[in-house]
Amino acid sequence: xxxxxxxxxxxxxxxxxxxxxxxxxxxxxxxxxxxxxxxxxxxxxxxxxxxxxxxxxxxxxxxxxxxxxxxxxxxxxxxxxxxxxxxxxxxxxxxxxxxxxxxxxxxxxxxxxxxxxxxxxxxxxxxxxxxxxxxxxxxxxxxxxxxxxxxxxxxxxxxxxxxxxxxxxxxxxxxxxxxxxxxxxxxxxxxxxxxxxxxxxxxxxxxxxxxxxxxxxxxxxxxxxxxxxxxxxxxxxxxxxxxxxxxxxxxxxxxxxxxxxxxxxxxxxxxxxxxxxxxxxxxxxxxxxxxxxxxxxxxxxxxxxx
Numbered sequence: 044x045x046x047x048x049x050x051x052x053x054x055x056x057x058x059x060x061x062x063x064x065x066x067x068x069x070x071x072x073x074x075x076x077x078x079x080x081x082x083x084x085x086x087x088x089x090x091x092x093x094x095x096x097x098x099x100x101x102x103x104x105x106x107x108x109x110x111x112x113x114x115x116x117x118x119x120x121x122x123x124x125x126x127x128x129x130x131x132x133x134x135x136x137x138x139x140x141x142x143x144x145x146x147x148x149x150x151x152x153x154x155x156x157x158x159x160x161x162x163x164x165x166x167x168x169x170x171x172x173x174x175x176x177x178x179x180x181x182x183x184x185x186x187x188x189x190x191x192x193x194x195x196x197x198x199x200x201x202x203x204x205x206x207x208x209x210x211x212x213x214x215x216x217x218x219x220x221x222x223x224x225x226x227x228x229x230x231x232x233x234x235x236x237x238x239x240x241x242x243x244x245x246x247x248x249x250x251x252x253x254x255x256x257x258x259x260x261x262x263x264x265x266x267x268x269x270x271x272x273x274x275x276x277x278x279x280x281x282x283x284x285x286x287x288x289x290x291x292x293x294x295x296x297x298x299x300x301x302x303x304x305x306x307x308x309x310x311x312x313x314x315x316x317x318x319x320x321x322x323x324x325x326x327x328x329x330x331x332x333x334x335x336x337x338x339x340x341x342x343x344x345x346x347x348x349x
Contacts, residue, residue: 044093046080049132050320054078063096064103064197069138070316074126074309077134079104081327084335091341098336101329102348103197107134110196113171120300121164123184123194126310128317132328135313137306139184139192146228149189151258155290156298157191157225158262162283164193165218169279172202174210178217180224188298191225212275216249218282219269227256261289 046066048054054068054076068076079100082093111125111134126135142157149157161183168175176198184192200210224230231248235241247253248270255263265282268274274282327335329345336343 044082044090046082046097047323047325048078048080049323049326050078051323052320054316054320063100064195065100065107065134070135070313071138073138074313074316075136075138077104077107077136079132081325081332083325084332084339084341086339091336091339094336094341094343097332098343098345099348101332102345104132104134105349106199107196109201110168110173110199113173117167117171119164119167120190121160121192122167123192124301124306126306126313128310128313130317135310136194137186137309139186139194142180142183142185142191142225145185145189146224152296153189154226154258155261156296157185158222159283159287159290160191161193161218161221161225162279162286164191165214166279166283168199169211173199174202174207174214175199175217176210176213178214178221180221180230183221183225186301188301190298212272214279215269215272215274215277216245218279219266219274220248222262222269222286223256223259223266226259226262228258229256262286265289 048066054070056069058067058069058075059065065077066080068078070076079097081097082090084094108131114122114125123139124137126137128135146154165175165178173196175193175196177195178193182193182195184194186192198210200207204210220231231244231253232241235244249272251267251271253267253270255266259266265274265286268277333343333345
């Protein structure tokens with residue numbers, strides 16, 4: 044069943060593998076658009092799982108917008124830049140090259156700098172009271188200046204959330220996996236095809252039997268501590284300092300910063316794009332959609348996912 048989007052026209056190439064926390068479309072080579080989605084509300088019970096997917100995409104957008112609200116007063120160079128418009132039902136972002144695609148063209152200095160940039164970004168999230176909730180190689184990208192940036196905050200939760208401690212533990216594990224890939228080019232989970240295979244790899248890593256590949260050995264202790272859970276009581280800022288000490292023997296350089304005028308230009312193009320599209324008449328706001336779900340006896344408590 045084809046998802047319903049807020050706009051009548053399809054924005055462009057869909058960059059998402061499938062509907063999950065939202066759908067991402069390429070507006071052009073420098074801008075992407077992330078939107079929630081909906082499915083037709085039918086009496087057919089077999090389609091009601093699609094309604095849950097749609098409702099979760101609303102919650103994911105809420106979380107992303109909350110993180111970017113924090114960024115307004117506490118910006119960070121290693122967080123994907125939100126392109127400001129007057130819309131709150133979608134999210135425009137700078138387009139990045141996926142880390143996996145950028146990695147083959149990188150050198151050791153790039154990779155060591157990327158490791159430090161990732162640690163600094165995660166430390167910033169922690170300082171601001173957020174856990175990312177879905178750190179993964181697929182959620183890391185590189186901009187045109189070769190600066191690493193983190194994106195996809197649809198699973199982020201604040202420190203006040205009852206699951207915050209558990210999410211921080213997951214962030215430690217996933218951070219270790221990302222660092223291992225950045226430094227070695229090897230993702231331990233690459234090639235897994237089923238949940239059972241993923242769990243087998245995870246069990247191996249948490250038991251301390253994971254193999255540190257060449258390149259990542261410089262941060263072997265940090266990576267192993269993340270996988271085994273020994274790092275869970277350590278702040279990300281402390282890990283960042285440890286990594287900086289371990290990598291300090293080389294000058295990693297600093298990529299140039301994108302100018303604010305560059306981002307202003309991108310934002311102008313976002314607004315121009317919005318001026319040229321119309322709202323989808325089938326699109327419902329969140330309150331209307333929840334009511335429609337209840338009308339077909341699909342009871343929903345949005346707070347379960349918040």
